Amino acid sequence: MGVTKIVEIPVVTTEVPVGPQHPALHEPLLLKVYAEGEEVVKVEVNTGYNHRGIEKLCERNTFYRDIFVVGRVCGICNAVHANCYVRALEQLLDLHPNKRAQYLRVLAMELERVHSHMLINAVMAEIVGFETLFMQIMLDRERVMKAKEILTGGRVLADYMMVGGVRRDIDEEKRQRIRELLLKLKPRVEYYRKVFEEDETIVKRLEGVGRISYSEATSHSLVGPTARGSGVKIDSRVSDKYDAYGEIPFNLVTRSEGDSWARMMVRWDEALESIEMNIYILEHLPSDGNPVPDERRLPRRFPPGEAYTRVEAQRGELTYYVMSDGKGQNPYRVKIRTPSFNNIINSAFMYIGYSLADVPVMLTSLDPCISCMERVTVIDLEKNTRYRLDLKQLAGGKL
Amino acid sequence: MGVVDKHSLLESFSVGRGVVKPSRKLYIIEPGNVRRVFEALIEKFGYGGFYLSTIVGTDLRDEGRIRLDYYIVLLPEEETVVLRTFIPRENPVIDSLVDILPGALSGECETHDLLGVVFRGNPFLKRGFFAPRDVVEKGEYPLRKDSGV
Amino acid sequence: MKRPRLLGLVLKNLVSKPATIQYPRVKTPVEPDFRGVQYADLGKCTGCSLCAIECPADAIKMTPIPPEYEVPKTNPRRIYPLINYGKCVFCYRCVKVCPTNAYIATNKYDIAGVSRLTSEAFSLTTLRRVGS
Numbered sequence: 045m046g047v048t049k050i051v052e053i054p055v056v057t058t059e060v061p062v063g064p065q066h067p068a069l070h071e072p073l074l075l076k077v078y079a080e081g082e083e084v085v086k087v088e089v090n091t092g093y094n095h096r097g098i099e100k101l102c103e104r105n106t107f108y109r110d111i112f113v114v115g116r117v118c119g120i121c122n123a124v125h126a127n128c129y130v131r132a133l134e135q136l137l138d139l140h141p142n143k144r145a146q147y148l149r150v151l152a153m154e155l156e157r158v159h160s161h162m163l164i165n166a167v168m169a170e171i172v173g174f175e176t177l178f179m180q181i182m183l184d185r186e187r188v189m190k191a192k193e194i195l196t197g198g199r200v201l202a203d204y205m206m207v208g209g210v211r212r213d214i215d216e217e218k219r220q221r222i223r224e225l226l227l228k229l230k231p232r233v234e235y236y237r238k239v240f241e242e243d244e245t246i247v248k249r250l251e252g253v254g255r256i257s258y259s260e261a262t263s264h265s266l267v268g269p270t271a272r273g274s275g276v277k278i279d280s281r282v283s284d285k286y287d288a289y290g291e292i293p294f295n296l297v298t299r300s301e302g303d304s305w306a307r308m309m310v311r312w313d314e315a316l317e318s319i320e321m322n323i324y325i326l327e328h329l330p331s332d333g334n335p336v337p338d339e340r341r342l343p344r345r346f347p348p349g350e351a352y353t354r355v356e357a358q359r360g361e362l363t364y365y366v367m368s369d370g371k372g373q374n375p376y377r378v379k380i381r382t383p384s385f386n387n388i389i390n391s392a393f394m395y396i397g398y399s400l401a402d403v404p405v406m407l408t409s410l411d412p413c414i415s416c417m418e419r420v421t422v423i424d425l426e427k428n429t430r431y432r433l434d435l436k437q438l439a440g441g442k443l
Numbered sequence: 444m445g446v447v448d449k450h451s452l453l454e455s456f457s458v459g460r461g462v463v464k465p466s467r468k469l470y471i472i473e474p475g476n477v478r479r480v481f482e483a484l485i486e487k488f489g490y491g492g493f494y495l496s497t498i499v500g501t502d503l504r505d506e507g508r509i510r511l512d513y514y515i516v517l518l519p520e521e522e523t524v525v526l527r528t529f530i531p532r533e534n535p536v537i538d539s540l541v542d543i544l545p546g547a548l549s550g551e552c553e554t555h556d557l558l559g560v561v562f563r564g565n566p567f568l569k570r571g572f573f574a575p576r577d578v579v580e581k582g583e584y585p586l587r588k589d590s591g592v
Numbered sequence: 593m594k595r596p597r598l599l600g601l602v603l604k605n606l607v608s609k610p611a612t613i614q615y616p617r618v619k620t621p622v623e624p625d626f627r628g629v630q631y632a633d634l635g636k637c638t639g640c641s642l643c644a645i646e647c648p649a650d651a652i653k654m655t656p657i658p659p660e661y662e663v664p665k666t667n668p669r670r671i672y673p674l675i676n677y678g679k680c681v682f683c684y685r686c687v688k689v690c691p692t693n694a695y696i697a698t699n700k701y702d703i704a705g706v707s708r709l710t711s712e713a714f715s716l717t718t719l720r721r722v723g724s
Contacts, residue, residue, distance in 0.1 A: 095573050099557075100585055105648065112648035112683045135464040180601065183611050197627040203683040211688065212625075262518065263490035265546030276518070278494075283521035339688040351464040352514065354496075354523065363514065365499045381497035381550075389549035 057085060062403055064093050073388065073412065075395075075403065082399045087392040102378035107133060107346055107368075110375065112203060114364075117380065118413055119200050120160045121357045123152045125380075126205040128355040131286060132366040133207050135351035137343055145209035145335030146288040151222075151325045152196055152204045153355075154318040159188040160358035161311040161318075162233070164411045165240065168308055171408050172249045177239065184232045191225045194218050208337035214329075223326045230319050237312035240305075250305035254394050254406035257302060264390040268360020268383045269314065270410055273307035275300045280354040280361050294321050304409035311411075346370065359383035359411045384413040446520045452487060453524060456480050461527070467514075469525040477513070477528055478538040484515075485543060493517050495540070498550030500558040504588040507532050509560060530560070539565035559584035616702060626699040627682045631714035632673050635664060636694035639671040643686035643695075651679035652686060655712075661719040675711035677703050 062075040072093035078086040098117055102110045111133075115126040127149055134140065141149075166181035189199045195214060196202040204210055214222070240246055256266065261274040271278055279296050281289045297313040299306040348370030354363050360383030369376040387410045395403055450468070456479070459471035472480060484493055499512040513526040530537055539562035540547040551562045556572040570579040583590045613620055622628070632643075634657065644652040655674040657663050663670050673686070687695040696718075703709050 092571060092573050092575070095575060097585070106646075108685075109646065109648040112681065112685060115683075116681070176602065186611075193623055193626060197623070197625055197684075198682070201681070201683075203627070211684075259490040262492075262494040263545055265494045265496065265549070267494075267496075278516070278518065278521055280521070339685075340691060349464060352467055352523070352525070353465070361496065361516075363497055365497075365512070365514075367501065377499075377501045379497070379499040379501075381499075385549055385553075386546065389552070390546055393545070 060400060062407075064090070071412065075407065077395065077400065077403060079400050082401075084395045084398055084400060084403065087395045087403075089389050089392050091389065099378055099380060103374060103376070106373040107375055108207075108342070110378065111205065111207075114378075114380070115201060115203055115205075117382070120163065120413065121156060121359070121362070122200070123149075123156045123196075123202040123204055124355050124357040124362060126203070127153060127287070128353050128357075128362055128364040129366065129378075130205040130207055131355070132351040132353040132364050133346070135353065136346050136349050136366065136368055137207065139208050139343075141209045141337075142335060143288070143330040143332045144213075147292075147325050147329055148195075148210045148214070148335055149205060150288045150292060151322055152192070152202055152210070154322050154325075155188055155192050155195065156202070157318045157358045158229075158233075158315050158322075159185050159192070160411075161315040162188065162236075164408070165236065165308055165311055168250075168405075168408050169246070171404050172246055174245065177236075181236055184229060184236075187225045187229045191222045194222055194225075206337055206339060207342055209335045211336060211339075213334070213336055219326050219329065223323060226319050226322055226326075230316070233312065233315055233319065237309070237316065240308055240312060247305060249405060250308060250409070251301075251303060253304045253398060253402050254409060255301075255303050256391075256394055260393070261302075264393065265386045266360075266391065267386055268357070268411075269307050269310040270360065270387050270391075272296075272298045273310045274302035278361065280356040284354055286353070286355065288325075292321050292324055294318075304405055307409045307411075344373070346375075357383055359413060360387060382413070384411070388412050446517055446522060449484070449488065449493070449517050450524075452483060453480065453526070456483075463525050467523045467525055469527055471527045474511075474528045474530050474537050477511075477526065478540060478543075480526060481540050481544055491518065495544055495546045495550070496523065498547070498554055500554040500560055500586070502532070502558060502587045503529075504532070509535050509558065511537065511554070511560065535560045536563055537561070538563050541565045541567065557584060557586040559587065620701070622699050622701060624699055625697075626701065627684050627697070628699040628701045629677065629703060629711075629714070630682075630684065630687055630695050630697045631675065631711040632690075633694050633696050633718045634661075634667070634672050634715055635718055636692045637667060637672055638692055638694075639667045639669045640691060641671070641673075642689055642691060643673050646685050646689050648683060648685060649679050649681045651676045651681070657719070658716075660722050661716065662722055663719065672715055673711070674715070677709045677711070 058079050060077045060079055062077050064072040064074040074090035076088040076090060077084055098113060101113055105113055111126055111130060114129045115122040117125050162181050162185040166178045169177040193199045196204040197212060256274045258275050261271045261276050275298050277296060277298055282296050294317050297310050297317060299310055346368040348368055350367040352365045354361055362383055363381045365379040366375055367377040391410060395406055453470045456472050456476050457470035458473060461469035463469050493515050496514040496516050501510045503510055508529045509532050511528050514523060516523050537560065539551060541551060548567060551565050552567060552572045554560050555562060555568045556570055556574050562568060574585055578585060641654050644654050652673045652675050654671045657670045657672050687697055
């Protein structure tokens with residue numbers, strides 16, 4: 045019997061909302077994914093769920109209060125935010141911290157990089173379905189958190205940067221304890237790197253997913269490990285040589301594959317580099333004077349001028365633009381451009397052609413940080429009055 | 444092609460020079476020329492030769508104009524340069540870059556939403572990109588100095 | 593493809609003690625200089641209000657000291673900084689800017705509770721009551 049009838053099933057474009065509750069990380073972001081069958085044909089990124097008004101808040105507060113405001117843009121990368129802002133202020137004031145302070149700043153920032161990279165790799169393990177690995181990485185991440193607590197006095201929020209230096213010094217005992225923690229951590233990170241490199245499940249899930257080419261990465265302004273996974277050699281630590289990065293030896297990690305797996309491997313390699321750098325810092329810590337400035341004697345008036353500083357945050361190049369009009373105690377304009385802002389919004393092209401199930405993996409491989417991305421504006425129109433959110437509400441960092 | 448070529452290209456368009464601390468070269472450019480500068484950069488050096496790092500819009504209320512800074516990172520030297528342009532505050536319109544340089548999307552959308560700059564030819568512009576709905580309904584641009592936000 | 597050995601790790605974890613801590617029955621180990629609850633020593637405080645001005649979270653309100661306490665002569669306005677720990681972000685800006693080093697820093701971190709916690713009880717214990 046021959047075929048008498050052919051039924052054609054029309055391919056309909058289905059709209060699948062991914063998020064805003066927990067698209068991949070536990071953060072609010074809506075990806076409107078349009079799919080034909082299983083294949084993604086278009087992605088719209090919807091934002092605005094976590095907008096807090098940091099830039100406007102900075103214009104309202106004094107230069108010094110802003111140091112603590114910008115530290116609460118994001119919980120995971122608070123030290124780099126504060127460092128970038130503080131260095132912009134130092135440029136305006138023409139102030140230079142001493143060597144010991146610069147080394148300690150780098151130490152705080154690199155500890156942060158280690159724990160941030162461990163976190164996102166742990167989350168990736170969870171997304172892949174490898175929850176035991178997630179728990180294991182998070183357990184070892186605690187060591188870094190402890191090291192950060194010893195150094196700065198807070199597990200997550202460091203509040204470590206101050207104009208002209210850092211806010212607390214370390215003594216011999218603390219130096220040894222941090223060093224021991226890092227030496228214990230290093231084989232663990234090497235092991236996890238090996239798991240990500242060799243484990244069949246992880247490699248099969250990540251390899252070839254979300255490929256980004258070199259020119260796509262630059263034309264879409266992607267930064268950080270996302271760009272470095274595509275072979276783009278950008279790292280503001282290398283080019284700007286801010287603080288002590290000019291003196292501490294480290295390698296710029298890039299990979300040529302450009303897929304999700306390459307991005308995660310870049311993160312592991314960078315975490316290992318950071319541990320090496322931290323051990324180097326602890327062994328070569330210069331002692332050229334007191335790194336802690338007296339916060340009561342810092343200059344109160346800022347001359348008019350503008351400064352634009354870059355810092356290599358964990359997720360990529362973070363930039364601060366600070367403008368002072370020289371009239372008051374407050375900055376005239378503070379512009380924060382976080383790495384996630386470019387990486388998430390501009391990367392909608394990446395999802396096209398992959399299957400729906402790959403979307404969370406690709407999103408996680410960008411290391412999205414929504415609280416970094418969204419800032420600005422708080423108003424109450426019912427009462428038609430302004431109000432200031434207290435920082436507890438503002439401090440919606442990651443996790 | 445070295446970094447000198449890139450600077451001389453930018454210089455040919457500039458009507459003024461300056462420096463943003465710490466020693467970032469600044470070129471002031473006519474607003475009508477901004478798109479042409481980027482077209483020339485792409486044509487000469489390709490997409491791999493630079494990337495647009497950020498767009499900073501500042502409301503200069505006393506001067507009655509809005510300042511737009513395009514921060515570009517030249518590759519592979521990784522040097523940051525600034526293209527600065529001024530547009531009138533009453534009618535802030537400038538050509539969009541999003542069709543030639545997709546990386547401009549995030550910066551243009553944010554600047555439109557928070558400062559009210561219209562990027563001519565950008566189909567993705569919308570209010571409520573970041574600002575909450577009540578602000579949008581009132582037609583306020585939060586980062587303007589007289590917004591009352 | 594070679595597989596990294598996860599089995600050994602799993603077995604090790606099966607027999608070892610759990611890594612989690614039964615908070616609040618067991619206290620989390622913190623550093624002695626962890627940034628915990630801080631309050632003003634009213635024997636040193638001059639009521640200058642600098643900490644309240646500098647506080648990035650607006651958590652400090654200058655409050656009159658109740659009349660039943662003896663106040664040192666260096667504090668003529670009889671006011672003291674009352675910290676609302678619900679608002680405080682523990683950045684220790686107040687501790688660092690105080691011109692008389694009046695702040696006492698502790699590593700007390702377990703301040704979650706049903707009532708609103710302020711520095712009133714801590715600060716007032718540093719003063720003597722009138723007549724005592």
